[in-house]
Amino acid sequence: MTRLHQGILVWLRRDLRSDDHRALSEALADGQRVWCAFVFDREILDALPTRSDRRVEFIRDSLVELDATLRAAGGGLIVLHAHARDAIAQLAARLGVDAVYANHDYEPQAVARDAQVAQALARDGRLWCSFKDQVIFEKAEVLTGAGKPFSVFTPYRNAWRRRLTEADIAECPVHFDGRLAPPPAQPDAAIGYAAAGVPSLQDIGFQTTNLSELKIPTGASGAERLFDEFQSRIGDYQRSRDFPAVRGPSYLSVHLRFGTIALRRLVRFALQVERAEPAAADGARTWLSELIWRDFYFQTLHHNPHVVGSAFRPEYDAIRWEEGKHADALFAAWCEARTGYPLVDAAMAQLNHSGYMHNRLRMVTASFLVKDLGIDWRRGEAYFAAQLNDFDLAANNGGWQWASSTGCDAQPWFRIFNPVTQSEKFDARGSFIRRYQPQLTALPDKLIHAPWLASPLELAAAGVELGSNTPRPVVDHAQARERTLARYAVVKKPTE
Numbered sequence: 001m002t003r004l005h006q007g008i009l010v011w012l013r014r015d016l017r018s019d020d021h022r023a024l025s026e027a028l029a030d031g032q033r034v035w036c037a038f039v040f041d042r043e044i045l046d047a048l049p050t051r052s053d054r055r056v057e058f059i060r061d062s063l064v065e066l067d068a069t070l071r072a073a074g075g076g077l078i079v080l081h082a083h084a085r086d087a088i089a090q091l092a093a094r095l096g097v098d099a100v101y102a103n104h105d106y107e108p109q110a111v112a113r114d115a116q117v118a119q120a121l122a123r124d125g126r127l128w129c130s131f132k133d134q135v136i137f138e139k140a141e142v143l144t145g146a147g148k149p150f151s152v153f154t155p156y157r158n159a160w161r162r163r164l165t166e167a168d169i170a171e172c173p174v175h176f177d178g179r180l181a182p183p184p185a186q187p188d189a190a191i192g193y194a195a196a197g198v199p200s201l202q203d204i205g206f207q208t209t210n211l212s213e214l215k216i217p218t219g220a221s222g223a224e225r226l227f228d229e230f231q232s233r234i235g236d237y238q239r240s241r242d243f244p245a246v247r248g249p250s251y252l253s254v255h256l257r258f259g260t261i262a263l264r265r266l267v268r269f270a271l272q273v274e275r276a277e278p279a280a281a282d283g284a285r286t287w288l289s290e291l292i293w294r295d296f297y298f299q300t301l302h303h304n305p306h307v308v309g310s311a312f313r314p315e316y317d318a319i320r321w322e323e324g325k326h327a328d329a330l331f332a333a334w335c336e337a338r339t340g341y342p343l344v345d346a347a348m349a350q351l352n353h354s355g356y357m358h359n360r361l362r363m364v365t366a367s368f369l370v371k372d373l374g375i376d377w378r379r380g381e382a383y384f385a386a387q388l389n390d391f392d393l394a395a396n397n398g399g400w401q402w403a404s405s406t407g408c409d410a411q412p413w414f415r416i417f418n419p420v421t422q423s424e425k426f427d428a429r430g431s432f433i434r435r436y437q438p439q440l441t442a443l444p445d446k447l448i449h450a451p452w453l454a455s456p457l458e459l460a461a462a463g464v465e466l467g468s469n470t471p472r473p474v475v476d477h478a479q480a481r482e483r484t485l486a487r488y489a490v491v492k493k494p495t496e
Contacts, residue, residue, distance in 0.1 A: 039087055040079065311406035313407070346433045
């Protein structure tokens with residue numbers, strides 16, 4: 001078979017695996033020689049607030065595994081530490097390839113970057129080819145009957161499922177067949193290429209984190225272990241997913257974020273279970289809906305780029321949030337797990353320690369910041385963006401706008417989570433609270449959700465000192481609720 005190109009460079013980004021990979025599959029089908037590259041993009045890394053970031057370490061460890069896999073097949077990774085906008089075209093020129101292949105990235109900054117790379121390649125007479133890989137349906141592939149983007153999830157999900165065919169989730173086979181090319185032997189400082197192999201964290205200006213201590217599995221093999229373990233639990237997913245002390249989620253979100261496992265594979269599995277295993281069908285169906293939420297938020301971001309920094313529903317930008325020193329102090333208490341509400345503080349302590357937060361708790365903590373403390377949702381969104389291992393702009397923005405009632409298919413503005421009743425419902429025995437707020441361990445279950453309601457004798461017996469080893473509540477929820485209803489009155493419709 002005649003190949004279309006003598007040489008192709010595959011630029012890996014959010015797809016750090018060597019199987020079921022659309023761009024790599026297409027490149028191996030089209031090119032006689034195929035190089036693979038990853039860029040530690042300084043445009044992104046230099047903007048990070050700390051030089052100790054679990055995500056950077058997760059990527060680096062995943063790249064080490066991927067590099068070994070590609071080397072075993074005759075290739076290897078070219079890893080650059082540079083500005084990708086310039087470095088990819090420069091690397092393509094050095095290698096003398098005809099084209100650069102990559103999978104689509106959808107964030108506005110990435111779209112602009114890719115357009116600039118494509119222009120630079122075109123000036124050199126090289127092609128830019130990109131493919132859909134990290135979602136099942138993108139952009140305008142799922143629309144309403146009127147040809148408009150969906151703004152409510154359930155009809156979107158129904159349309160998504162109606163449109164789905166086996167071809168949409170078919171595996172993209174990767175057959176190396178001796179066509180992988182090894183990285184250049186000589187470094188090239190001009191393009192940010194230090195040497196063959198994956199640089200250390202220190203080489204790119206970062207430090208090790210507690211990633212290994214947390215035992216967060218990295219790379220495709222780590223994703224495989226988590227997926228294997230979840231397969232036996234998927235039938236319970238619908239029942240267990242809301243309880244943070246229970247092993248209910250798949251814990252694959254960070255692997256979906258960095259593409260160490262293919263979304264297509266997960267959807268194929270969920271559909272297989274739903275169709276063939278009646279006892280597990282409800283769990284599989286619910287998990288599939290969560291995967292579809294990812295596509296929903298990606299299409300929302302594509303059609304509404306203004307959501308980056310503004311409300312999906314512009315009228316909500318009229319809300320006046322708390323500002324000034326007192327607001328800053330409340331925000332700091334939320335960030336530092338000092339609100340005095342045990343479930344909120346336990347969730348924030350988990351996030352700060354591990355970079356992970358259970359989905360139910362993301363809703364609880366976001367609602368608390370916005371509707372109990374009156375803090376602008378954008379401040380919380382930015383804090384999550386800095387802390388979450390699985391941070392994804394589309395999903396993080398969508399989740400925060402859901403909680404603050406400013407987004408598409410959002411929680412109605414007059415529905416306000418009560419942090420105590422949420423705690424009593426989803427952590428009834430206080431197991432999760434005790435894990436991350438150990439000073440409350442000795443409190444009985446009925447008191448652990450609201451320690452300030454305990455008597456002095458009960459507190460003393462449990463070794464809890466309000467205002468000392470346990471913060472007092474920074475707000476009264478009932479009073480905060482009334483303030484929130486008044487705050488949101490600017491968007492209240494006459495019929496509400």
